Amino acid sequence: MPEKDKKQGTNISRRNFLKGVGTGTVAATVAPSVLIGSEKAAEAQAGDAIANATIELNINGKSYQVEVEARTTLLTVLRDGIDTGGNNIDLTGAKLICDRGECGGCTVMVDGKSVYACMMLAIDAQGKQITTVEGLADGDDLHPVQEAFIQHDALMCGFCTPGFIVSSAALLNENANPTMEEIKVGLSGNTCRCGTYPFIFDAVKTASRKV
Ligand code: FES
């Protein structure tokens, strides 16, 4: 290989290599939106822009120090994070289901508003109050939404339930007396594959009378 080409070769970053070769070979068969996502994931895997940092998060009123990469999501920290003291955070109420902001199974509250934890970077959650479903009850006293879900039997398999409960609590934070239509719109970011929607909506209406 000529010296010039060799030099150019060594100057190709892994990032550009992935952009030029990786996307070119699959472009004919993969939809553009998928391509963009896969390119970003490939770049992250290649190590570009990955840096470790120790951050402090306030979760359910307790402070945790955790080491994260720039790409680490809040959901990963909640479910699989280990604090700097070696303790598992182990808040597994928020579920990893779609991992792409579509199902609401990972919903938590950040400063009182519902957020998909799979779509928020942990570093962006610093300095904010994070509340998971585990943090809604006050000791043995369940949150009114939790009580209403039990009263209305608003679950079947229960996998979506933590996300729905947190979204419902956040909805009632913003609107303590929503109409049925406002409840449906407010919970439209959550999906229940068992189809328990009518019971969930009734439960939120009941909870609104107690909040
Ligand atoms: S797992 Fe986050 S929205 Fe589905």
Ligand code: FES
């Ligand atoms: S209760 Fe099964 S997905 Fe909602």
